[in-house]
Amino acid sequence: MAGRPDPPPAWSRTPGRDGRLIGRLRSSTDGVVVVSGPAGAGKSMLVDGWARGERHVRVVRVAPRHNSADTLRHDVLATVGAAPGPADPDADWWPERLARVLAAGPYTADRPCRLVLDGADTIADPEAQLVLQDLVERRPALLRLLVTTRHRSPSWIARGRACGLATTITADELRLQSADVRALVGHDLPELDGWALGVGLVAELGRRGAGPTIRDYLRSEVMGRVTTEVRHLLYAVSVAGATSPALAIHLTGNAAAGRLLAQFADTSQFATVADGPVFTLHPVLSAHLRDELAVEHWESSVALRRRHAEWLATHGRLDLSTRCYVELGDGGTARRSLLAHWQRCVLSGRPEVVHDALDTLPPDQLAPDPRTCVVAAMARIAAGDHRGWRRWIDVAAAAETTELEPGLPVGVAVAASRRLAEAVTSGTVTSGTVPSGTVPDRDADPPLHGLWMAISEVADGLALMWSGDGVAATARFRRAEVASRISGDQLALVHALAGLALTAARDGAPDTDLLADEAIAVADRLSPQCRWVVVNAHLALATAHLSAGAAQSARAAARTVLEVLEAFPDELEQRSRAAARDVLAALDRTAARREQRARDLSSREQRVLRALCGPLTLREIADELFVSHNTVKSQVRSIFRKLGVHDRAAAVAAARSWSTRER
Numbered sequence: 044m045a046g047r048p049d050p051p052p053a054w055s056r057t058p059g060r061d062g063r064l065i066g067r068l069r070s071s072t073d074g075v076v077v078v079s080g081p082a083g084a085g086k087s088m089l090v091d092g093w094a095r096g097e098r099h100v101r102v103v104r105v106a107p108r109h110n111s112a113d114t115l116r117h118d119v120l121a122t123v124g125a126a127p128g129p130a131d132p133d134a135d136w137w138p139e140r141l142a143r144v145l146a147a148g149p150y151t152a153d154r155p156c157r158l159v160l161d162g163a164d165t166i167a168d169p170e171a172q173l174v175l176q177d178l179v180e181r182r183p184a185l186l187r188l189l190v191t192t193r194h195r196s197p198s199w200i201a202r203g204r205a206c207g208l209a210t211t212i213t214a215d216e217l218r219l220q221s222a223d224v225r226a227l228v229g230h231d232l233p234e235l236d237g238w239a240l241g242v243g244l245v246a247e248l249g250r251r252g253a254g255p256t257i258r259d260y261l262r263s264e265v266m267g268r269v270t271t272e273v274r275h276l277l278y279a280v281s282v283a284g285a286t287s288p289a290l291a292i293h294l295t296g297n298a299a300a301g302r303l304l305a306q307f308a309d310t311s312q313f314a315t316v317a318d319g320p321v322f323t324l325h326p327v328l329s330a331h332l333r334d335e336l337a338v339e340h341w342e343s344s345v346a347l348r349r350r351h352a353e354w355l356a357t358h359g360r361l362d363l364s365t366r367c368y369v370e371l372g373d374g375g376t377a378r379r380s381l382l383a384h385w386q387r388c389v390l391s392g393r394p395e396v397v398h399d400a401l402d403t404l405p406p407d408q409l410a411p412d413p414r415t416c417v418v419a420a421m422a423r424i425a426a427g428d429h430r431g432w433r434r435w436i437d438v439a440a441a442a443e444t445t446e447l448e449p450g451l452p453v454g455v456a457v458a459a460s461r462r463l464a465e466a467v468t469s470g471t472v473t474s475g476t477v478p479s480g481t482v483p484d485r486d487a488d489p490p491l492h493g494l495w496m497a498i499s500e501v502a503d504g505l506a507l508m509w510s511g512d513g514v515a516a517t518a519r520f521r522r523a524e525v526a527s528r529i530s531g532d533q534l535a536l537v538h539a540l541a542g543l544a545l546t547a548a549r550d551g552a553p554d555t556d557l558l559a560d561e562a563i564a565v566a567d568r569l570s571p572q573c574r575w576v577v578v579n580a581h582l583a584l585a586t587a588h589l590s591a592g593a594a595q596s597a598r599a600a601a602r603t604v605l606e607v608l609e610a611f612p613d614e615l616e617q618r619s620r621a622a623a624r625d626v627l628a629a630l631d632r633t634a635a636r637r638e639q640r641a642r643d644l645s646s647r648e649q650r651v652l653r654a655l656c657g658p659l660t661l662r663e664i665a666d667e668l669f670v671s672h673n674t675v676k677s678q679v680r681s682i683f684r685k686l687g688v689h690d691r692a693a694a695v696a697a698a699r700s701w702s703t704r705e706r
Contacts, residue, residue, distance in 0.1 A: 059222055060220065060239075061089060064216065065089065065093045068189070069097070071210070074187060074188065074208060074209070075178075075190070075209035075210070076188070076189050076210055076212065077190045077192060077200055077204075078190070078192070079191075079192050079195060079214060079312070080193070080217040081312035081313050082260075082265060083238060084239050084240070086191040087162075087191060089217070090102075090191060094157075099149070099155065099156050100157045101123055101156060101159065102122070102158075103119060103160050105163055105165045106162075109165065109171065110165065111170075111171055112170035114171075115174045115175075119160075119174075119178070120137075120140065122158065123148065123158060124144055124147075124148045137177070138181040138182075138183065142183035142184075145185040145186060146185065151185070155187050158178075158186055158188050158189070159189045159190075159191075160175070160178075160189070160190045164197070164310070172199045173199070175197075175199040175200075179199065179203035180206075193310065194310050195308070195310075195312050196309060217239070218237035219238075219242055220237065227243070227246040228242060228245055228246050233326075234326055234327070234330065236325060241253065257327065258334075261327070261328060261331050268311070276295055276297060276307075277307070277332055278336045278343065278344075280332075281330075281332035282336070282344070282351050284329070285321050286321070286322050287321055288300055288301025290354055294350050294351060294354070304322045305320075313325040345371060348367055348370075349368075349371065349373075352364045352367035352380070353380075356383070357384065359391070359396070361381060361384050361388050361396050361397060361400045362403065364377075364384075364400070365377045365381055365404060366400075369403050369405065374405050377404060377408070378412065381397075381415065381418065382415065382418065382447075385400075385421075387531075389421055389425050389534070390530065390532040390534065390535075391531070391533055392573045393570050394422040394423075395426070397422040401415070401419050410438060413442035413445050413447075416436070416438045417435075417453055417456050420436040423435060424464055425534055425572075425573055426572040427611040427612070427615050429464060429467075429468055429614045429615055430612060430614075432460075432464055436464075439457055440454070455491070455495070456495060459495045459498055462502040463498040463499075463502045465506075466501065466502040466503075467505065467538075467616060468614045468615060469618070470505060470506065470509035471506055472505075492530075493526070493529070493530035494532050494535070496530075497526035497530055497535035497536075498523075500539070501523045501538045501539060504517075504519035504539070505538075505542060508520075513546045516546050520542040520543045523539035524540065524543070533565055533568070534576050537565050537577050537580070538576055540558050540559075540561050540562035540565065541579035541580035542579055544556075544558035544559035544579070544580050545579045547583070548583040555586075555587045556584070558580075559581070559583045559584050560580075562577055562579075563577055563580050566580070574607055575608060575615060575616065578604045578619050578623075581601075581603045581604045581607070582600070582623055584600040585597045585623065585626045586622075588600060589626055592688075594630055594633065594634065594696065595696075597626060597630060600626075601623040601624075601626040602627070604619060605620065636687065648682050648685075651664065651675060651679060653698070654667065654668070655679070655691055655694060655695055656698055661675050661676060661679065662675075
């Protein structure tokens, strides 16, 4: 095809892919087949391989001169056997002339003319595209049409495809599979993503030798066909890896970025657009653009990467943002960005993001700064790592007067953090509880706000709850709930709701289930590292079920507490662990007493108890056992007394629990 480089010989050695697709082309009964894929995907070689085994194949290699309706019509007619002559004065009738030419030729219904239009993406003239549309929608019966194009969804085929007149072999089907790549090269090449030209060049020239040829091909066949505006957008996308229209606009300042990127993806197929939408470059093109940007446009590359790092930080990807700054050699900005945005990640229950960001910082940017030490400590305690928290908080405490935030010294934050850590480990606060919104020396220290106020109230609430002061604990937890909802602190919100539920369960309040269920629902949105914060909600359910006599539900909830905490250090939630074990021990004692009482049941009482587990009334049970109604009533009262229960449902539950354990 004119204007396109000859493919390397290795392209002809992809028997797996070519065998599959050539077999599909030969067995197809569709009137129009479109082979659609990016430059270098092997479309022309596939068609040539198919054509060698077919009869009556006529090929039009589309060139720039065909970007004219008259020229395209003339060459199509000449290719299928029309005699030279003047152009048809009425272009609307040319499909009828094509049908007459085919009827006069050697074509039959069993052996139709197979016309190939190779490179139809070259045709951009609207009138020439109408010629292609005529070939699809007004195709003569003796014509089968095969078209190759770089466009994903050409406008001239859209209506024909919707009407079932055409089928498509897509770029995904043209991509070489891992087995095909290994057959050619001997190993996988994930960086090429099955791109036929790249795999063929590596097979022929090796990795090092193929690199320059691949770069030259991309420059001429892909980047040489786009405008400067689109080129700048693609540079930005290569820096980001994958981007949304909003990110592309942020990186380039181009309000039309989304439309231009979607158009590039559709016309080149060297990019994909997924739901979101998320725009992703082909890995081969992305690597080429990154290298070109770094070598030829260093200043632009640095500016783009800085804007990308800013975007990542403000959208919750603090780990990637910090890594980007560090790679640019700007550890100071990385640290400032971390201090500005860490709360969003930790409060939303994703402390691992902050862990990764801290691990990326150079050591000389981390430990000497007490502010980053506080951040590291808070990320550790959010993930339940009490030992890691202690190491970092001790380092931070050495510089108490440094401001962590405007108006908040590091020493105040350290004190609030210590009180929370004490409350979630031992269940006590050694400094004692204090009025809402302050730390112990409220005359000297500033009032707390946001996260710090929420965790201070949680600490006070937990200490008061475990000390037995339910009324005061409820007040603290309510303040913590309000503060956490305002600040967006999901961890403190779960703590507060779970504390309210456990306090309500201990007091026998009716809203235990509602509070516990809300806490569990919020906790389900947190990362697994933070799931420990919900244990008091499960403990509240265990306590409430135990009080209601629902032994199985109480046992399940208490076991959940221990199972969740099993993955965390023993220091964490010591009081909750002990309370869950107490619930299980109480259930075991109750079950043992009931089993002992069950052994005291006479054989007749055991028969009545078995009957109580069914749907029969007492009178029906008496009829089944051939005894009087009064006798059954007397035996039921005796059963209740011996089992220590007060109604039929409790007696049935006890009997079924014994049956389950025996099995």
